[in-house]
Amino acid sequence: MTSSAERGMSALLGDFLGHTLAGTRPAAGDAQGVCANGVHWTWLDEGILQLEPEAVAVPASSGRCLRSVLASAGVHGDETAPIELLSRLVRDIAEGQAALTCRLLVILGNVDAMRAACRYLDDDLNRLFSGRHAHVPNSHEAPRAAALEHAATQFFADASSAPGARWHIDMHTAIRASVFEQFALLPHTGAPLSRAMFEWLRDASIAAVLLHTTKGNTYSHFTAQACGAEACTLELGKVRPFGQNDLTRFAGSDKALRHLLAGVEGDAAAPLPRVFTVIDQITKQSDAFELLVAADVANFTPYEQGTLLARDGDYRYAVRHPEERIVFPNPTVKPGLRAGLLVVETTRETLAGLA
CATH class of the missing domain: 2.40.50.630 (OB fold (Dihydrolipoamide Acetyltransferase, E2P))
Structure with a gap:
């Protein structure tokens, strides 16, 4: 007989997007559990879910290099395709259809804007990180920016500090068309550019990479600068309403993210993306x-x-x-x-x- 906790887990992980849009919160005793392949999951806050493979019961201080990946979408509420991709990924991990060999934090960013089918309510959330939210205390987005900063710092505080162990993939879609339909932006921190990141972007079928040359207030800049993550912002096509996305168009980034989480190497024969500098x-x-x-x-x-x-x-x-x-x-x-x-x-x- 299926318990209420198991039914709640199935509803939450089976449709993380629908659960988040509905605003339902699990009861205190139902906010964590174990799903397929021994994966431990914890609901941390609205739109924030942490998953860890069974083998990750070892503290980062042990010296083991365990990868920690933050995958986010919906920092702009109307950029729906990557939100749907992440929700489907959570379902597949929960059902054992996608392998997880690392720590994973899934974040759906501006939930209120997602519900309102708009980019943001008061201020662009992706301009409020690195403490900028303190300058607009009355903005609807300010508390969410602070909450997402806190979620990232808490997650990476328990991560290995070995090179290549911390990743943040922040997925967006663009307002307008692009000569390169799918491209990436890398934040400027002053650190050398990572070959591993460029190889991952190649696996994701990203055609072009844009390099920032000054510090910014985006979520990926915050995690790169404050958390030491190899971070990127992905632009994966055009803005469309929920349910109107052809997710096969984003198969490259979906595949590459699943490879990253499963510890699978990509195709080394393909060319690296073209690069443009601001x-x-x-x-x-x-x-x-x-x-x-x-x-x-x-x-x-x-x-x-x-x-x-x-x-x-x-x-x-x-x-x-x-x-x-x-x-x-x-x-x-x-x-x-x-x-x-x-x-x-x-x-x-x-x-x-x-x-």
Whole structure:
């Protein structure tokens, strides 16, 4: 006979997304348990679930190099495809259909925005990390940013500090189309770039990597800087409502994440992604701001030297290099925020310098 705790576990792990959107919280005695293959699971908070293989009953201080992976999605509430991927991954681990050989923390980020089918309610959650949430204490997103920081620091506090033991994969979808449909962004911490990360991105069928050159306030920057994680932000296609995603389009990243969790190596024969480095950004300074690119221009669209891309009062941005590509053009952001990134290709020198 199936107990109520077992039925609760089946509902939670079988449909983690549905459980989260419904806002149901497990009773105190039902917030943890064991599922297929001896995997231990713990519901920590709304949209936050930790899973550990049976063999992980060893403290990090023992010196064993056990990988710890934070997989997050939904930091923007309308970016639904990776949220659905993570929910399906939890189900497959629970049912023994996906192998887990490492510690795993699954996070669905902006749950209230997910319920409202919008990007965010007051402020872009992915601009509120590394303590920036303290500057907007009345924002609906501020407490969630603090909670996600806490979840990450607690998770990685128990992780091995060996090279390559800490990972954070933060999955998003883009507002607009892209020359490279699926690409990654790596935060800037000053540390050497990781060959292991580039090889994982290759396994994920990521076509291009964007390198930041300044510190930011994204979730992946926070985990890289504050937690020592090898972190990336993935852009996996376009924003669509729940239930309208063709998840087969994201098979590469889904496969690579499952490989990472199972300790399986990827295909070393495939080429590494192309690399682009940020050289400037367009900043919206006032409501008079004009972004002089088409409303439907794709990410990574190239522009020739001298092309005027933006103006705002006395402010002008014109292309200075022989070719610059624009990424994340968005004239609707609040004044003071980034309205676009400018990048140049640096594939050869970047790949030559990987550690």
